[in-house]
Amino acid sequence: xxxxxxxxxxxxxxxxxxxxxxxxxxxxxxxxxxxxxxxxxxxxxxxxxxxxxxxxxxxxxxxxxxxxxxxxxxxxxxxxxxxxxxxxxxxxxxxxxxxxxxxxxxxxxxxxxxxxxxxxxxxxxxxxxxxxxxxxxxxxxxxxxxxxxxxxxxxxxxxxxxxxxxxxxxxxxxxxxxxxxxxxxxxxxxxxxxxxxxxxxxxxxxxxxxxxxxxxxxxxxxxxxxxxxxxxxxxxxxxxxxxxxxxxxxxxxxxxxxxxxxxxxxxxxxxxxxxxxxxxxxxxxxxxxxxxxx
Numbered sequence: 001x002x003x004x005x006x007x008x009x010x011x012x013x014x015x016x017x018x019x020x021x022x023x024x025x026x027x028x029x030x031x032x033x034x035x036x037x038x039x040x041x042x043x044x045x046x047x048x049x050x051x052x053x054x055x056x057x058x059x060x061x062x063x064x065x066x067x068x069x070x071x072x073x074x075x076x077x078x079x080x081x082x083x084x085x086x087x088x089x090x091x092x093x094x095x096x097x098x099x100x101x102x103x104x105x106x107x108x109x110x111x112x113x114x115x116x117x118x119x120x121x122x123x124x125x126x127x128x129x130x131x132x133x134x135x136x137x138x139x140x141x142x143x144x145x146x147x148x149x150x151x152x153x154x155x156x157x158x159x160x161x162x163x164x165x166x167x168x169x170x171x172x173x174x175x176x177x178x179x180x181x182x183x184x185x186x187x188x189x190x191x192x193x194x195x196x197x198x199x200x201x202x203x204x205x206x207x208x209x210x211x212x213x214x215x216x217x218x219x220x221x222x223x224x225x226x227x228x229x230x231x232x233x234x235x236x237x238x239x240x241x242x243x244x245x246x247x248x249x250x251x252x253x254x255x256x257x258x259x260x261x262x263x264x265x266x267x268x269x270x271x272x273x274x275x276x277x278x279x280x281x282x283x284x285x286x287x288x289x290x291x292x293x294x
Contacts, residue, residue: 077264087148167197167235
């Protein structure tokens with residue numbers, strides 16, 4: 001009898017030890033970190049699904065952009081090259097031109113290295129509308145509307161099947177050295193983007209409310225009448241802007257803008273202040289690589 005009681009006691013003791021060991025094992029396992037890519041609880045699974053299906057919709061487009069897609073696009077750095085005149089010289093500023101022969105070689109360098117010239121609309125639709133871009137996209141922009149962009153740049157672009165964006169100043173049309181209204185229409189008809197550089201190339205930060213409306217809205221209206229196409233992008237004269245200017249730009253329906261801030265454009269930048277890379281007469285074709293990636 002004593003021996004039986006002793007065996008029972010040992011049995012109960014072993015059961016108790018196994019029970020305590022099981023509790024300890026569960027406690028340790030529950031404190032281990034969850035591996036990346038795995039979800040530990042139903043609540044976390046629900047949260048993960050919500051995050052995966054969360055979308056951001058821009059106020060000027062109906063196309064949703066998933067957070068995952070936006071994060072992927074955040075790694076993109078798109079070069080937007082900023083030109084002015086394409087001519088053998090410039091009458092008022094020694095920096096604001098590139099010789100036609102050099103410009104032609106720059107275009108050839110871009111094509112030879114696999115770049116595809118796109119417009120602002122394509123980049124906007126990609127970042128905010130999930131539309132694809134070609135490999136190695138680049139945007140060519142021309143400020144002010146000098147006549148050389150029609151006489152020299154346009155034929156070189158057309159011969160290579162390349163697109164460009166022209167930020168123009170309607171108040172300068174038909175003046176000596178600048179584009180005529182018919183030239184502007186030809187640029188647009190050739191598939192180039194014609195966008196606003198304000199009406200009189202004014203310093204926007206010094207404008208009254210009425211002047212701002214004139215520079216921003218009237219320039220848009222005039223360009224749309226000439227091209228019969230929407231004008232939805234803007235470039236700031238001399239790079240001058242402040243918060244009031246940006247608010248007014250949004251008010252008049254511009255979707256994105258080109259700044260004078262040096263660097264490649266990114267989706268993480270304010271959409272009205274995409275960065276650009278200035279190109280002037282000093283830049284040789286072989287220098288484009290360090291200008292784009294430097």
